[in-house]
Amino acid sequence: ENNAFNIKKIENAYKTLQEDSKCNSLLKKHLTQDVVDKLKYKKTKLGATLYDVIRSGVFNPDASVGVYAPDSDSYKVFSALFDPIIQEYHGFGPNDKQPDVDLGEGRTKELEPLDPDGKYIISTRIRCGRTLRGYPFNPLLTGDDYLIMQEKIKKAFEQFKDTNDLKGTYYPLSGMTKEIQQKLIGDHFLFKEGDRHLQHANACKYWPKGRGIFHNDEKTFLVWVNEEDHLRLISMQQGSDVGNVLDRLIRGVKTIESKVSFARDPHLGYLTFCPTNLGSTVRASVHIRLPKVSTRKDFQEICDKLNLQVRGIHGEHSESEGGVMDISNKQRLGISEYQAVRQMYDGVKKLIEMEKGSK
Numbered sequence: 458e459n460n461a462f463n464i465k466k467i468e469n470a471y472k473t474l475q476e477d478s479k480c481n482s483l484l485k486k487h488l489t490q491d492v493v494d495k496l497k498y499k500k501t502k503l504g505a506t507l508y509d510v511i512r513s514g515v516f517n518p519d520a521s522v523g524v525y526a527p528d529s530d531s532y533k534v535f536s537a538l539f540d541p542i543i544q545e546y547h548g549f550g551p552n553d554k555q556p557d558v559d560l561g562e563g564r565t566k567e568l569e570p571l572d573p574d575g576k577y578i579i580s581t582r583i584r585c586g587r588t589l590r591g592y593p594f595n596p597l598l599t600g601d602d603y604l605i606m607q608e609k610i611k612k613a614f615e616q617f618k619d620t621n622d623l624k625g626t627y628y629p630l631s632g633m634t635k636e637i638q639q640k641l642i643g644d645h646f647l648f649k650e651g652d653r654h655l656q657h658a659n660a661c662k663y664w665p666k667g668r669g670i671f672h673n674d675e676k677t678f679l680v681w682v683n684e685e686d687h688l689r690l691i692s693m694q695q696g697s698d699v700g701n702v703l704d705r706l707i708r709g710v711k712t713i714e715s716k717v718s719f720a721r722d723p724h725l726g727y728l729t730f731c732p733t734n735l736g737s738t739v740r741a742s743v744h745i746r747l748p749k750v751s752t753r754k755d756f757q758e759i760c761d762k763l764n765l766q767v768r769g770i771h772g773e774h775s776e777s778e779g780g781v782m783d784i785s786n787k788q789r790l791g792i793s794e795y796q797a798v799r800q801m802y803d804g805v806k807k808l809i810e811m812e813k814g815s816k
């Protein structure tokens with residue numbers, strides 16, 4: 458029977474993970490025998506099982522986290538697995554509550570350029586994620602859903618017609634030439650294709666249907682449609698003017714929010730496909746060169762203490778090139794949007810001071 462087969466797959470996955478001495482994912486750590494026994498028979502209202510939650514991390518033992526939520530109900534039904542992972546990643550306990558939305562409106566001027574002389578920072582980017590209320594995450598969406606959602610979101614983009622700097626064009630992925638797509642990816646504007654973590658989470662079905670990117674002419678305000686999340690709203694520019702980048706993102710978010718309603722949970726804040734993005738959903742990052750500090754043996758430790766995450770030049774799961782790293786806030790849940798930006802801002806400020814002070 459189908460159900461028995463699914464339970465067998467969960468039990469086998471548990472064994473495979475525990476026997477893999479090279480696997481260090483949060484999934485492996487928190488998927489204990491107890492948790493397996495407690496969750497292996499459970500299903501969400503839409504029919505998602507524990508196997509759907511862990512599939513990505515089972516096929517990708519090098520994952521850092523390894524789980525995704527097929528629908529918002531999953532965060533509750535499979536809380537015995539999600540809660541300890543969320544606790545370890547964000548420092549957010551099962552009884553904690555995401556603070557009220559605070560994008561930092563009216564306070565963006567406090568975030569003066571981090572590197573006014575342009576010695577270290579190449580560019581600055583802030584993104585947040587949103588989920589259309591009433592729709593599940595990728596694995597449970599149908600081909601039709603993708604098209605309907607894309608239409609809804611395209612309608613919302615019309616709001617930007619009346620703004621000067623945010624107005625732009627939506628470019629669906631279907632029909633885009635490979636050349637243009639690769640150029641947009643290489644220039645850091647567009648999501649990559651074929652991410653194996655997402656593929657094994659069943660998040661790339663019907664690709665490229667309903668996927669695409671909106672951006673203004675300057676490519677300083679961009680919206681990814683139906684990649685990992687239903688929406689990713691992005692503000693970015695050359696240099697280190699964090700305040701200006703945040704100000705633009707706030708205007709973009711508020712304009713879209715006037716047209717579409719997004720899924721928000723009283724405990725977890727804005728809901729996202731990956732538990733690392735819950736809450737504020739904000740990742741604020743700089744592309745930065747810190748030749749002295751980054752080659753210290755304790756660099757990773759320094760970043761951990763500052764709650765900073767280091768990624769490569771082409772984002773997550775990529776390598777640094779020419780000494781350029783992507784440094785961002787690690788925490789998103791349990792802090793406001795503004796605090797998430799500040800986590801990056803204060804941490805990077807500290808790193809630059811250390812760089813200046815090193816011989």
Ligand code: ADP
Pocket residue numbers: 580581582584642644645646647648689693740742743744768769770771772773783
């Ligand atoms: P996300 O930030 O949406 O979680 P990634 O880590 O994959 O996803 O990054 C997406 C893209 O954004 C990548 O091309 C990455 O190089 C680019 N990016 C991230 N931070 C910056 C930055 N400060 N300046 C320019 N590009 C950036």
Ligand code: CIR
Pocket residue numbers: 513519520521522523524654685731733734773
């Ligand atoms: C991993 O566990 O390494 C991947 N599943 C990514 C985890 C967090 N990043 C993300 O959601 N983009």
